[in-house]
Amino acid sequence: MKKLPIKIKIVILFSMLMAAVVSAALFVLLSVGEQMVVSATQNDLMNTVAESRADIEYEHGALDFDDDLKYYENGVSLSVYNEAGQLLYGRQPGGLTPSEWPLSHAEMRVAGAPPRSYYVYDMEYLQDGYGVLWVRGVLPTEGTDTAFAALMRLAAVILPLLIVVGAAGSYLVASGALRPIRRIADTAEEITAGGDLSKRIALGDGKDEIYSLAATFDRMLERLQAAFDKEHQFTSDASHELRTPVSVIISQCEYALDGADSREELRAAAKSVLEEARRMSALIAHLLSFARADKGDADIHRETVNLSELARGVAEQAAEAAADKKITVEAAIEDGLIVSGDETLLIRMMWNLLENSVKYGRQGGAAKFSLRGENGSVIGEIRDNGVGVAAEHIGKIWERFYRVDASRSGGGFGLGLPMVKYIAEAHGGGVSAQSEPGAGSVFAFRLPRKKDSVPFISPSSWPGKL
Amino acid sequence: MRILVVEDNVRLSALIVKKLKSENYSVDACLRGDEAPDYLACAEYDALILDVMLPGLSGLDVLRAMRAKHDKTPVLLLTARDSVGDRVSGLDAGADDYLVKPFAFDELTARVRALIRRGTNAAGNVFTAADLTVDCGARKVTRGGRDVGLSAREFAILEYLIRNKGIVLSRRTIGGHIWNYDYEGASNIIDVYIRNLRRKMDSAEGPKLIHTVRGAGYVLREGV
Structure with a gap:
């Protein structure tokens, strides 16, 4: 991880974070949503069964099923039984007869196995003049299942897509934000390689941290360059100042060795050698003072x-x-x-x-x-x-x-x-x-x-x- | 007073230099035996602190070479605990004193004071000239019974002058003993120091003590 560029690190981190957030959001949505859809379906079934009661009457010694009572309403198949479990009215999908699937009052049950499974809901009540009646509602669970399957498929496509889009976006933002740093590094690299202290990062005007960093670097380079120039100037000036007395000393010595005959001439030569040597000594003392001065406190x-x-x-x-x-x-x-x-x-x-x-x-x-x-x-x-x-x-x-x-x-x-x-x-x-x-x-x-x-x-x- | 320290252990050398500087000596230090003769040739030292085990040239060789050239600078040898032989041959080679490592810094400075005292043939750390008293141990100066407040360098110059009472000292010599470097214009600065010294101590009643010798330098002496 340490060897990866920051840009890539940011992208990886951001993608991971986004995947986690999206997954969490979908998980919450799916689990809560499924329960909501299931309970809505079951409510439909219960309501349909309960409302059917109003459509059944007992008149003139016979049961009268109102026209409003459908075999099939809101996807719910209704059937009516007497106390013994004999079918009086309606149809029974999936062979859910009371003999196979005993009647049970006000209990939500699931019968069969997917893909052919049903919610079963029975209700027992006393019909005036007739006696006990059972109403059974059967509703296939299939409808709700397919809705969820579709939602899941959608999520399977959208989730990775979101992550990819997010990664691409974060890559763009990160590389944009890090470009000035690349430039700082490049400038430093160029100076290291070429020794040209006049190079600057020159990011221009900006208010963020990186701009101020670049400006600080530029100011530092400015100072460094000035110091190097000064140092260079000082060395070359000092060499120049030392060359003059040295050349006088050399020529006086040559003259003393080859040309001077009299004692007076030799003395004169020695005198000017001494003078120039003193001057050199003074200059060296000065240079030492400055060397000590430059060393600091x-x-x-x-x-x-x-x-x-x-x-x-x-x-x-x-x-x-x-x-x-x-x-x-x-x-x-x-x-x-x-x-x-x-x-x-x-x-x-x-x-x-x-x-x-x-x-x-x-x-x-x-x-x-x-x-x-x-x-x-x-x-x-x-x-x-x-x-x-x-x-x-x-x-x-x-x-x-x-x-x-x-x-x-x-x-x-x-x-x-x-x-x-x-x-x-x-x-x-x-x-x-x-x-x-x-x-x-x-x-x-x-x-x-x-x-x-x-x-x-x-x-x-x-x-x-x- | 100017002292040369020749010790190859960088840390010990730095400690000795620091301690001596805090006692207002001017100190040069070199880390190799073969550099010591160059230092001795370039400046006049009042004392030399010399380690025996040195790279390049041993301390004893440095000492023998010095004495062969009739260099009488007092030398304090630094030796290891179990080297009686070194101490004997060191003293025989011309060392004035020795100190066994490890040593207490207070003892080192006391021995340096003693060495310098012997170098100037003085009986103690207190010097007098007429009504002037200079106590080099307590770093106290009195003139006619009254305290004279001097700065560290003023004291160093006065100490050097009074240790060499009656001897004319050139500005270059004085500068060399007070600062461990020389620079152009030092002679003017010494003139300013002498002027301030005179103002502080000669202005009192009593004879003038620091005399200017035209073209030669300064001398501290009683009378004219």
């Missing part, structure tokens, strides 16, 4: 963190680093903002944002870092008056390896902001960016603020201390 070391304190440290450090570029870093940090998270990652997130705005800030510009609590969240904003980001780039700056200006690839790999996004999202928050080219940008992050946190009194917020 495993490496997040959560603890209760006073984000205000961390932010202050990051802002001071960034101010020192920005001093070379004569960029001022102003911090407006609300006290006592507590979050649950990985301290190092949170420092890194804020550092990356501030570093970014210093890197793309104008000489002598300013970066403003604000941190505040708002409706169960902590909002951080880094506002600069630097070069800004054009509208066509702003949506993509959170993508890995995306660089607004590919030619200005001196420092970064385009991985700083994606790391910010990852960290914010891993902590249940998010990021946003707005920019006006030439005027500056605002980068913001939001983190869920830790609830019910006891106000954290750090040594730095003690009265009288800085």
Whole structure:
């Protein structure tokens, strides 16, 4: 049974159910109906016998049988006997004489065997002036039997026919209902065989469970395809980024081995090899960070963190680093903002944002870092008056390896902001960016603020201390 | 403090790593003896927990190779109950301590603390510098008699600095001992940590203890 297709299972089940119902209905109908027909026939017989009494009179010393009294009425053969059982009137079909078949008052009996069997009903009464009279009614059972036989024959034809029609109907309905599932399976099969993730089930609009299942599958495929594409893009970008320093290292080594004569030239070659190797090392460290990030929550070391304190440290450090570029870093940090998270990652997130705005800030510009609590969240904003980001780039700056200006690839790999996004999202928050080219940008992050946190009194917020 | 665990039983290894991490060590783990030398070459460890029976290269071979290279990292051997021979040859090969399986995890961490203490020539778990006291057992810091509340990583950095009192530590070295991975930008993050540490403990009366050595790194010392 388990190996059969669902469609066939439904048809079998439905046919069996229908056969059972039809049989039960017919059985009830036949058994009740037969009794009803039999008792109606017997009633006819009894009534005919009883009514015949009115047609018999005794007048002038003789019995007078009225014209209304027929030998044969409603299929009933009537006969009248005296007390001794002598036939006075009527006929006796099937030789049902009182000598063979004794008279018995008001008792319904069946005589003979099919196909020639009869209902026999006798009635004894006292005729005024004459004495005891017997009236016997005989009715063949044949009529009722044939009616039932016909009904049974009809049932024998109709029952299987009904089942066949029902099976065919259920097959049509089941295959119609299951066709979308076939299509889902076919689509999955095609993807498995060909690896083409762009295939969709595309059942169209529908409200039932199967349509919603198909739509869910399509959405899942959409996500899978996006993830695969992203993965592919990431790998190819990473390979590309690694190829550049490797080719520099190879050519510098070749030059050092074959061309360089003086010690200075060798030193210069070694220096650029070192620089490129450092760059590679940095990129590999980045890639490892992202590999860990993509693995999920495993490496997040959560603890209760006073984000205000961390932010202050990051802002001071960034101010020192920005001093070379004569960029001022102003911090407006609300006290006592507590979050649950990985301290190092949170420092890194804020550092990356501030570093970014210093890197793309104008000489002598300013970066403003604000941190505040708002409706169960902590909002951080880094506002600069630097070069800004054009509208066509702003949506993509959170993508890995995306660089607004590919030619200005001196420092970064385009991985700083994606790391910010990852960290914010891993902590249940998010990021946003707005920019006006030439005027500056605002980068913001939001983190869920830790609830019910006891106000954290750090040594730095003690009265009288800085 | 960074620890390498070399143990081929995946479950036991995972348990040891979990226990040590909960004690705020940064931990690397490898499952094969022949991988251990690579790990030792790539990072500087404060202690090594080494199983004797290992695939690829036995624990004793790993130990001999380390000592032949004058690697003085403290080593805790894990041995089976009935192998007196292993313990003797292990200690002779240069192990600092051993622990018989099965062991209690509390004993393991106590022995690791003792190993690290010996590695830094300290007499106990409590370190002092001027009016600063760092109790590595109780994970408590006081400055001038007042408690200083530090986060786990701030404590780890301070512990590393004070265990190496008077020695200049580069940002790379500090990073390597605090996180069991390195990444770009770690030096900036260490700067932020040092800044926060100073704010929490140096802002009190008393001398400045954590000093920046330009171009080299940081050092914790009394006086200038």
